[in-house]
Amino acid sequence: MTNLPKTITVCRIPYKVGIPEEGYSYEVLPDRQEINVTDQAAPARKRQYFMWEITHLLLEAAGMTEKNTERYYRCVGSVLNRFVIDNNLDWVKGDKPLPNSLWINGIPYTIEYGDFEELKKDNLGGQVIYDLARIRVKQTMERDILLYVIIHECAHAMLFEAVAGGYESKEPFVEALAWQILYFLQDNDLTKIKPDKEN
Ligand SMILES: [Zn+2]
Numbered sequence: 001m002t003n004l005p006k007t008i009t010v011c012r013i014p015y016k017v018g019i020p021e022e023g024y025s026y027e028v029l030p031d032r033q034e035i036n037v038t039d040q041a042a043p044a045r046k047r048q049y050f051m052w053e054i055t056h057l058l059l060e061a062a063g064m065t066e067k068n069t070e071r072y073y074r075c076v077g078s079v080l081n082r083f084v085i086d087n088n089l090d091w092v093k094g095d096k097p098l099p100n101s102l103w104i105n106g107i108p109y110t111i112e113y114g115d116f117e118e119l120k121k122d123n124l125g126g127q128v129i130y131d132l133a134r135i136r137v138k139q140t141m142e143r144d145i146l147l148y149v150i151i152h153e154c155a156h157a158m159l160f161e162a163v164a165g166g167y168e169s170k171e172p173f174v175e176a177l178a179w180q181i182l183y184f185l186q187d188n189d190l191t192k193i194k195p196d197k198e199n
Helices: 043-061 066-086 117-121 143-161 171-187
Strands: 007-010 013-018 026-029 034-037 101-104 107-114 126-129 134-138
Touching: 007 043, 007 171, 026 043, 034 043, 043 066, 043 171, 066 101, 066 143, 101 143, 107 143, 117 126, 117 134, 126 143, 134 143, 143 171
Parallel strands: 013 034, 107 134
Antiparallel strands: 007 013, 026 034, 101 107, 126 134
């Protein structure tokens, strides 16, 4: 990637990607459906600014307060940036095999599929165990909901790894954020923003 894509879909809304006003390196202008990033930065830095502003929109859409969004969008955005870069996410769209591990903030989380007692007991579709870097998913679910549950557990883990004010344990927030992350991954071709020989 040397240039960012010309458009990006966030929360089901297409944003134009352009250049910010003088004095700003990055900005999001929701009223104008614009995400703007300076072209005077290294490709990897542009990508990170871009993912920060995308995350700004995702966190707001999931119901984070304005104050906390301002506080956390860069930490969570950096983790989401790495999630997109470090993983092959083809499985989110097509019928490719589901992943057995995913990198989250440089930590390899194992994804286990099974009929786990702990999940049955609490009637859960999935579970994340931070200490063990492990995500457990109830295997008997249909594929579309299985995708959501994997991303839901990843959303817990991304918030945990970003040290985002305890939001990883606010279940309604994680629920809402996970849908927005899933839509974001499904609605865009993010292979285009991955590093090639830029670094
Ligand atoms: Zn949850």
